Amino acid sequence: MAILFRFTTIILFSLLSLLCFSLTSSHFIPRFPSSPILPELKQRSHSAQNVPYKTKFFTQILDHFNFNPQSYETFQQRYLINDTYWGGAKKKAPIFVYTGNEGNIEWFTQNTGFMFEKAPHFHALLVFIEHRFYGKSIPFGGNKNVAYSDNTKLGYLSSTQALADYATLIIDLKKNLSATQSPVVVFGGSYGGMLAAWFRIKYPHVAIGALASSAPILQFMGLSSPDIFTSIITQDFRGESENCYKIIKGSWKLIEEVAKKHGGVEVLRKTFRLCNKYIDASALEGWLRSAWIYTAMTDYPTPSNFLNPMPANPVKKMCEAIEMGKNTLGKLYAAANIYYNYSGTETCFDLYDDSDPHDLGGWQWQACTEMIMPVGGSNKESMFPESEWSYEDRVTSCQSFFNVTPRPHWITTEFGGHDIELFLKRSASNIIFFNGLRDPWSGGGVLKNISETLVAIVAKKGAHHVDLRYSTKEDPKWLKDVREQEVKIIASWISQYYQDLQSHD
Numbered sequence: 001m002a003i004l005f006r007f008t009t010i011i012l013f014s015l016l017s018l019l020c021f022s023l024t025s026s027h028f029i030p031r032f033p034s035s036p037i038l039p040e041l042k043q044r045s046h047s048a049q050n051v052p053y054k055t056k057f058f059t060q061i062l063d064h065f066n067f068n069p070q071s072y073e074t075f076q077q078r079y080l081i082n083d084t085y086w087g088g089a090k091k092k093a094p095i096f097v098y099t100g101n102e103g104n105i106e107w108f109t110q111n112t113g114f115m116f117e118k119a120p121h122f123h124a125l126l127v128f129i130e131h132r133f134y135g136k137s138i139p140f141g142g143n144k145n146v147a148y149s150d151n152t153k154l155g156y157l158s159s160t161q162a163l164a165d166y167a168t169l170i171i172d173l174k175k176n177l178s179a180t181q182s183p184v185v186v187f188g189g190s191y192g193g194m195l196a197a198w199f200r201i202k203y204p205h206v207a208i209g210a211l212a213s214s215a216p217i218l219q220f221m222g223l224s225s226p227d228i229f230t231s232i233i234t235q236d237f238r239g240e241s242e243n244c245y246k247i248i249k250g251s252w253k254l255i256e257e258v259a260k261k262h263g264g265v266e267v268l269r270k271t272f273r274l275c276n277k278y279i280d281a282s283a284l285e286g287w288l289r290s291a292w293i294y295t296a297m298t299d300y301p302t303p304s305n306f307l308n309p310m311p312a313n314p315v316k317k318m319c320e321a322i323e324m325g326k327n328t329l330g331k332l333y334a335a336a337n338i339y340y341n342y343s344g345t346e347t348c349f350d351l352y353d354d355s356d357p358h359d360l361g362g363w364q365w366q367a368c369t370e371m372i373m374p375v376g377g378s379n380k381e382s383m384f385p386e387s388e389w390s391y392e393d394r395v396t397s398c399q400s401f402f403n404v405t406p407r408p409h410w411i412t413t414e415f416g417g418h419d420i421e422l423f424l425k426r427s428a429s430n431i432i433f434f435n436g437l438r439d440p441w442s443g444g445g446v447l448k449n450i451s452e453t454l455v456a457i458v459a460k461k462g463a464h465h466v467d468l469r470y471s472t473k474e475d476p477k478w479l480k481d482v483r484e485q486e487v488k489i490i491a492s493w494i495s496q497y498y499q500d501l502q503s504h505d
């Protein structure tokens with residue numbers, strides 16, 4: 001129990017510092033890509049019954065990369081499967097695999113309607129594999145407190161181990177189904193999209209292609225600017241109206257000024273309807289910051305409920321709220337209310353809420369070891385306070401949270417990234433990189449075609465892996481076109497595979 005307490009404190013602390021992240025401090029570890037932070041679906045969605053898949057567990061090996069005794073330990077890895085549309089092994093019908101992200105696999109499955117909707121067309125088997133150390137796929141006896149207790153255990157949480165898990169599971173599943181000749185296509189969004197792309201690059205004999213949606217594989221040290229993330233968010237808001245941008249840009253100083261005045265904190269507490277008795281200005285700023293960031297990420301053209309319930313085009317809605325509000329603080333409250341209270345059910349807001357309903361906490365470890373993805377610096381034009389991203393700060397936080405030192409260049413050593421066009425062109429094929437340019441993570445995405453079969457699909461009005469979401473009647477034409485193009489490309493990989501198989505047999 002003592003150990004558990006220690007870990008909880010760490011998570012809490014790092015989350016709080018994310019919320020408190022203001023101009024001077026970049027001591028935060030961004031919870032990447034799809035991570036919500038706050039009040040967050042308190043309703044633990046969907047009931048256990050009535051889900052469109054069966055849940056299975058696979059006995060997975062702890063360490064794929066060495067042969068010392070501990071590496072032979074195993075754990076139960078969860079995967080979800082749906083065979084309703086599968087054409088079967090005899091027909092060598094395809095298998096679509098979602099390479100799970102940093103969280104509970106059920107949540108990503110619910111947000112990947114694309115695979116369910118396209119399965120009938122392809123007669124595909126659907127498989128969603130959970131990433132080790134998340135959800136129910138916990139090594140060391142399935143006990144999270146033990147698995148997360150120290151570095152000798154967390155050390156097994158890495159992207160390379162996760163990819164090896166996926167390869168091992170897929171090969172075993174195909175053997176069990178007598179479907180060794182069924183082509184596998186991998187899908188993923190966000191970190192899951194990075195994993196899908198890397199999986200195709202590293203395991204071309206296991207997957208014939210990958211749809212990597214909103215996968216910022218170039219958002220690593222030395223590859224893209226740490227300012228680009230906040231620049232894109234700024235552009236999203238500024239694109240709605242100059243006034244909206246100015247109000248937000250000016251708000252940080254205003255909040256600090258109000259907080260300094262006698263009774264000012266009480267004014268802030270009341271205006272923003274905060275539950276907390278005691279607040280500080282930097283926590284409020286972090287709370288607002290999160291609202292702007294996550295709304296930009298999920299700025300979908302139709303109503304959605306990914307991080308929080310949201311209206312269609314929420315950035316636009318926020319800027320409209322800002323136009324209508326009375327005074328500046330009232331305007332900011334009205335805009336934040338769209339992210340935190342679109343459902344209208346919140347009675348007050350908790351600035352220090354650290355709930356983690358999607359079980360994303362393990363990202364802290366990944367962000368302290370290999371996932372050194374510089375984001376969060378802000379330039380002069382930014383709507384966020386000017387600040388510089390600092391690698392040294394990351395090192396300091398990671399050493400104090402986990403007693404671990406990052407290896408900032410491991411990812412590009414393992415998977416590449418520098419001059420990606422030059423090298424991927426002849427070493428890889430069959431990857432779709434989708435990016436929506438309203439998504440701040442698109443700054444680290446592959447936005448140019450690399451070859452005939454390494455295709456970048458770029459949607460100017462798109463947000464974070466919008467293509468993978470369930471379709472709706474209100475979907476705009478550009479979104480329908482994107483999905484149609486993806487289906488065509490995937491179909492071409494599959495038919496190429498069958499041709500190759502025929503001439504091989």
Ligand SMILES: *[C@@H]1O[C@H](CO)[C@@H](O)[C@H](O)[C@H]1NC(C)=O
Pocket residue numbers: 051052053054081082083084116
């Ligand atoms: C597979 O998904 C479809 C579409 O959501 C659903 O109707 C069906 O019941 C699911 N099948 C299984 C075995 O869960």
Ligand SMILES: *[C@@H]1O[C@H](CO)[C@@H](O)[C@H](O)[C@H]1NC(C)=O
Pocket residue numbers: 056057058059169172173176
């Ligand atoms: C394949 O079958 C074996 C034997 O029943 C089982 O232990 C294993 O978990 C199965 N593999 C997968 C991926 O489900």
Ligand SMILES: *[C@@H]1O[C@H](CO)[C@@H](O)[C@H](O)[C@H]1NC(C)=O
Pocket residue numbers: 273337341343344345346347348349
């Ligand atoms: C949330 O929205 C509802 C409905 O608009 C409103 O009555 C309530 O005061 C809001 N909650 C907060 C904390 O602002």
Ligand SMILES: *[C@@H]1O[C@H](CO)[C@@H](O)[C@H](O)[C@H]1NC(C)=O
Pocket residue numbers: 447448449455456457458
């Ligand atoms: C890449 O090529 C495809 C056609 O294969 C095209 O539709 C797409 O717009 C191109 N992407 C970019 C970013 O130019």
